[in-house]
Amino acid sequence: MKTYNNPAKNTWAAITQRPAKEANTLGATVKAVFEDIKENGDQALKNYTEKFDGVILSDLKVSQQEIDNAIPLVSQELKDAIVLAKNNVEKFHAFQKIEKKVISTVNGVDCWQEMKPIEKVGLYIPGGSAPLFSTILMLGVPAKIAGATKIVLCTPPSKDGTINPAILFAAQLVGVTEIYKLGGIQAIAAMTYGTESVPSVYKIFGPGNQFVTAAKQYALTQGLAIDMPAGPSEVMVVADKDADASFVVADLLSQAEHGADSQVILVTESQKLIDEVQIELEKQLAELPRQEVARLAIENSSAILIDSIDAQNELINEYAPEHLILNVLNEDVYLDKIVNAGSVFIGPLTPESAGDYASGTNHTLPTNGYARMYSGVNLDAFTKKITYQKITAEGIQNIGPAIELMAAAEGLDAHKNAVTLRLNSLKK
């Protein structure tokens, strides 16, 4: 871990430079797969699944029987943990509903917004060594609360054609309406166009490798929406002199174990803490199963000594971390100043992993500086707001003349006429 002592502001960008993202060169591959699936539907999906996942499937859809058979394979204690997490995620996201509130901007002009569901959504859950059932909670629960009528889940099958039982348990728990054994580009293409088996959706959510990311970008060009641009995960830990170095290191490593391109940054006023962290880092790394990956990430990462809290806040906002841990006793000197962050974890007993799994907040968050302009996934991401207005005779008399003038000045006479006719009807 590189260390810096009160670096000059004009060096911050270089110090906190995120690992370079490879240019996306998968465009042609993605386009070819999408076009094949658009034209050949299920047969193309089965061909790609055979080719890339090494499985010959007769049915792409997971049957109720398969789900019923899988659920007893999940231990009761893991089920209880998932249910606890689901309940908290549900509470926090249900709490984000907005009530219809009407405002009369002038007498006779009532305006309001209402939250409505995105009716059909697609969730992508990667395969690989570990089953990411937690992401199913983070995406499926708000989809359900929003009121989606179709919640489609795609996840690649194992070599034996099955899906991990914990994935199936979480999916049925949150109310996923259908599950398909599909991974990679073909999963995203199937949900974009729809096939004989797989329905098309309006918006696609979820993490994935470079192929999935490129496929989601392509889906955007085909008229779908996606959750947000993807990038490697990152955490910034701000710690005061009283912070426990072992907590700090465990939090840094929680991020570092995600991948070699993860970035972790420690910001502190305490040189002593930095020294302790360096020692503790070696200790914890040595015991970590994913230490090889974590070591690569740590090489890209920095511990930055900054004496001034104001300067620390400036650095936080400039970096715009996906996860920000404030391992400090006095968070108030930070909270009001923070404008750019995905999710903020406050105090020594609030590890990032709480939000990753079970506190209730969402773990799908803006990376790569996108916290400057994107929210993490929340209820908003599964809804849109429709605006409404209802105008009375008094209302149109109050605002009509202004509309006529403005429309005329913009050269839009039909716009003006729509008001004039109504005002005239009221003069009769």
Added chain:
Amino acid sequence: MKTYNNPAKNTWAAITQRPAKEANTLGATVKAVFEDIKENGDQALKNYTEKFDGVILSDLKVSQQEIDNAIPLVSQELKDAIVLAKNNVEKFHAFQKIEKKVISTVNGVDCWQEMKPIEKVGLYIPGGSAPLFSTILMLGVPAKIAGATKIVLCTPPSKDGTINPAILFAAQLVGVTEIYKLGGIQAIAAMTYGTESVPSVYKIFGPGNQFVTAAKQYALTQGLAIDMPAGPSEVMVVADKDADASFVVADLLSQAEHGADSQVILVTESQKLIDEVQIELEKQLAELPRQEVARLAIENSSAILIDSIDAQNELINEYAPEHLILNVLNEDVYLDKIVNAGSVFIGPLTPESAGDYASGTNHTLPTNGYARMYSGVNLDAFTKKITYQKITAEGIQNIGPAIELMAAAEGLDAHKNAVTLRLNSLKK
């Protein structure tokens, strides 16, 4: 205007087909302009402005002197109209602020969201025959309410190097922080990368021609956000048998006059109304300055007789109109069923032009069926929500064991360890 009598559902998509969007073939042009501006800054901007706008500028930025000189050129009555509209837009968008509300998902686990501004935003206002000052209100007012510190406006200069006075009046009224004489691809590129004169921003808003649209798409690939995908404007008017045909026609033409690719659709249970509308259409068209454009749009458009209100609602949701006018006496049979629409105008005295200018709702809305998954521009569009959590000893004891189990099951040991260390510290 084509007419249809209770068409079968499987023909709806064809009947309401939006005018085909030309494939974007401007990619190479856009990329070249962006790269030139990234490398050559202001000088490249001036070259493009000379080439495309026919103006040689010494300063790209509009000076305070220019603004002061222009304001007296706007008539007092137009100023008053703009101020009235601005006040209403301000009321409606300020009303969309959310208060911080904390929920304890379990004892000791407090979670909340806070709305924070997107600090730097760029607004693009097209040039051309009519000055679209109303769009400045729609974008500048929520930017200001959100708390943006930089609100950059780009708009192309006239041949004499000036900007329309009504544009300058609206810009200073809403609190735009700086105005540049830039149009087209070069404006979007300048706000993407920043130059010696023009600051870079995080998110770009505003309408534009195919060049601007392609440039905004390219800005997306360069790490910026944009308001939403662009498409031609559209309105669906649902009218009952009591609707005044002249109001219906004026509303249809308000949309049709925007462009030949605008789409307008009438849905009604009344054949009599359709007949009256056809006659009235000719009458109003004959008097419309932009009748040539409006006629082309009307050719692409339909009047659809549908007897059943349920079927009407299905069609509305399938089409997902940008603007939906419910020119009916009993709106209740529609409102609860509508899931997909941008902005809804309720009752005979609520023309779309009210929302275009002065009622307070926003006129930047999702076109092309994007109302299925996008909101129109609102306060959310200029903000993001940060999530926060603070966990006590009791809290981590309540959720810690579940996190340990889930993290272990996902193979993420450092995530587990971040909790284990904290739980252990509490046992001491």
